[in-house]
Each structure stands twice: as C-alpha cells, then as structure tokens.
Amino acid sequence: MSLSCPVCLSNTLVPARLGATPLWRCTHCGVHVTQDVGAEEQTREFYSQHYVLHSSVAAQRERHRMFRMPEYHDMIGRILRYKPNARRWLDVGCDHGFLIDEVRRAGIGVVGVEPQNRARDYARSVGLDVVPSIDEVHGEFDVVTAFHVLEHVSDPRAFVQACAQRLSPGGVLAIRVPDYGSIWRRLLGSRWIWFQPSVHRLHFTEGALRLLLQDCGLGVLSSVRRAANTSLTRDSYWLAARTFSTYRSVSMPSFRDLAARTYQNIVGREIMVLAVQQQPSQGASA
Ligand SMILES: [Zn+2]
Structure with a gap:
C-alpha cells in the first residue's frame, strides 16, 4: 500500500493508535487518518440510505430546526462580514436544508448538496434546490459552506477543489470540522465525543486544515478553534424543547438526552476556517 x-x-x-483504533498520522501536516473506516460506510449507499442525520419525525425535525436557528444566524453573520454583498450560497452536506432555509430569508439564492435521500426530499418539499452530488452543481457562488462534512470524505483535496471551483472570484469558503487537537480530545482520547472512526476518515488539527486550504489555492481569512455550541445554542435548546413539548408527540428531553447535551456542550470543540478564492474562478460550467 502506498502511504x-x-x-x-x-x-x-x-502508524498511530487511539484506544483500540489503528490510525495513520502524517508527520508533515499533522492529520490523522482512520485506517479502516467501517466497510458499510465505504459504499455510496450508506450515505444515501442509512446515515442517520437526525430524526425525521416531523415535530422533532421542527424542534431541531428551531434549536439550531440561532447558531445558523451566528454563522451567516460571521461569513457575511467577509462577503456582505453575497448573492448566491452553496451548502455542501446541507442535511435537511435548515441553514440555507435561513440564508434565503436574507434574499440570497441558495443551492444545497445532500446525498441522504430523505433529508434531500424534505428540503425539496419546502422549496429548496438540493441535489445529491456536487457534480450536479453549476455556476458560481459567493459563499460555499461545508459544516462537519470534510471529516467524512476520502479525498479531501478533491472535495476542497470542487468547492473552490464553484466560488466566484473573492468568494468565501467556510469549513467546520471537529478539532482533533483540542484539549478535550487529548484528555478523553478515544472516548472524545467526536472521535467517530466508524464514519470519520480524517481527524484534523487546525494546522492541517489551513495547509489543505492553502494547497488548494485559497487564502485563509480567519481560523478559530471554538466550542461548537455557544451560549446561543444552549439557550435555544431549552426554547425549542419547551416550545415543542406543547406537542403531544414530542416530550421534554430525558435525563439521558440532557446529560448527552451537556457533555457535548463541554467537550464538543471544532475548528472553523474561512478562506477566500484568490484566483480568477475556473467556473464549474466553464
Ligand atoms: Zn499530511
């Protein structure tokens, strides 16, 4: 095997190891790579059929949408600071389309990419333009987002290049991934909440992610290591839970849910990098 x-x-x-999981560690860029991602994950069918994003029950889905809404507006605000006149926005790995549903309310044209059939069907049912693969996305975008997607892909350079090719000159790419270099990952080892080698092929440090974007011809605008859930998200969790507990079908979170949420609030650390397309765009349809 060529390494x-x-x-x-x-x-x-x-060779490296975290708990019982064999990894590769790159001594140059610092990324860790899962040696054996679960066999089922390697098939395209896994993400189109079986990868559970979250509940598809209608009221629970709406609760999730409300819960995440403040976070999405926080993200939109951070990105629009660098691209205030954005007219078109592409979200790769858009799940049910909750982010681009908020983006379009700002009068920005949106397109999503989502391989999971049921999530994509839902997004389309509320009028969003969502396709199963980035290969089907044409034209240029002022903003491309990929939140907690890059850790799943087998060829990160091809993924970033596909995103970069769809950026307009001066367009902004925003990427969020779990922070493998975080203090909580170091303390908890393989028990860290986002060490998920059955689905995560890549485990990024900030340096590895910056290097990847620069190698793909992008200029890093900002790079932060942060708690994935801010106080906005913590507050909106309760707002959504209390609002939707008025539906008989959605009960208040169980003690187990609350414990899991609290744990994620504490140890869920991520890297968020914004990068700019510096070169004249090659254009996806050129
Ligand atoms: Zn490397």
Whole structure:
C-alpha cells in the first residue's frame, strides 16, 4: 500500500493508535487518518440510505430546526462580514436544508448538496434546490459552506477543489470540522465525543486544515478553534424543547438526552476556517 497523506500528499504517514483504533498520522501536516473506516460506510449507499442525520419525525425535525436557528444566524453573520454583498450560497452536506432555509430569508439564492435521500426530499418539499452530488452543481457562488462534512470524505483535496471551483472570484469558503487537537480530545482520547472512526476518515488539527486550504489555492481569512455550541445554542435548546413539548408527540428531553447535551456542550470543540478564492474562478460550467 502506498502511504501518501490524503491532505498534503507527503509520504510521511506513520502508524498511530487511539484506544483500540489503528490510525495513520502524517508527520508533515499533522492529520490523522482512520485506517479502516467501517466497510458499510465505504459504499455510496450508506450515505444515501442509512446515515442517520437526525430524526425525521416531523415535530422533532421542527424542534431541531428551531434549536439550531440561532447558531445558523451566528454563522451567516460571521461569513457575511467577509462577503456582505453575497448573492448566491452553496451548502455542501446541507442535511435537511435548515441553514440555507435561513440564508434565503436574507434574499440570497441558495443551492444545497445532500446525498441522504430523505433529508434531500424534505428540503425539496419546502422549496429548496438540493441535489445529491456536487457534480450536479453549476455556476458560481459567493459563499460555499461545508459544516462537519470534510471529516467524512476520502479525498479531501478533491472535495476542497470542487468547492473552490464553484466560488466566484473573492468568494468565501467556510469549513467546520471537529478539532482533533483540542484539549478535550487529548484528555478523553478515544472516548472524545467526536472521535467517530466508524464514519470519520480524517481527524484534523487546525494546522492541517489551513495547509489543505492553502494547497488548494485559497487564502485563509480567519481560523478559530471554538466550542461548537455557544451560549446561543444552549439557550435555544431549552426554547425549542419547551416550545415543542406543547406537542403531544414530542416530550421534554430525558435525563439521558440532557446529560448527552451537556457533555457535548463541554467537550464538543471544532475548528472553523474561512478562506477566500484568490484566483480568477475556473467556473464549474466553464
Ligand atoms: Zn499530511
């Protein structure tokens, strides 16, 4: 097996291990790579049929949408600071389309990419333009977002290049991934909430992610390591839970749910990098 790093292409992968999971560690860029992602995950069918994003029960879905809404507006605000006149926005891995549903309320044209059939069907049912693959996305976008997607892909360079090719000149790419270099991952090891080697192929440090974007011709505008859930998200969790507990079909969160949520609030750390398309766009349809 040829051992070149999927992020930086150097032949600098060495065996590593976290708990019982064998990994590769790149001594050049610092990324960790899962050696054996679950066999079922390797099939396209897994993400189109079986990968559960979250409940598809209608009221629970609406609760989730309300819960995440403040976070999405926080993200939209952060990105529009760098691209205030954005007219078109592409979200890759858009799930049920909750982010682009908020983006379009700002008068911005939106397109989503989502391989999971049921999530995509839902997004289409509320009037969103969502396709199963980025190969089907044409034209240029002022903003491309990919939130907690890059850790799943097998070829991160091809993924970032596909996003970059669809950016207009000066367009902004925003990527969020779990922070493998965080203090909580170091303390908790393989028990860290977002060490999920059955579905995560790549485990990024901030340095590896920045290097990947720069290698793909993008200029890093900002890079932050942060708690994934802000106080806005913590407050909106309760707002959504109390609002939707008025529906008989949605009960208040159980103690177990609350414990899991609290745990994620504390240890869920992520990297968010905004990067700009510096070169004249090659254009997806050119
Ligand atoms: Zn590397």
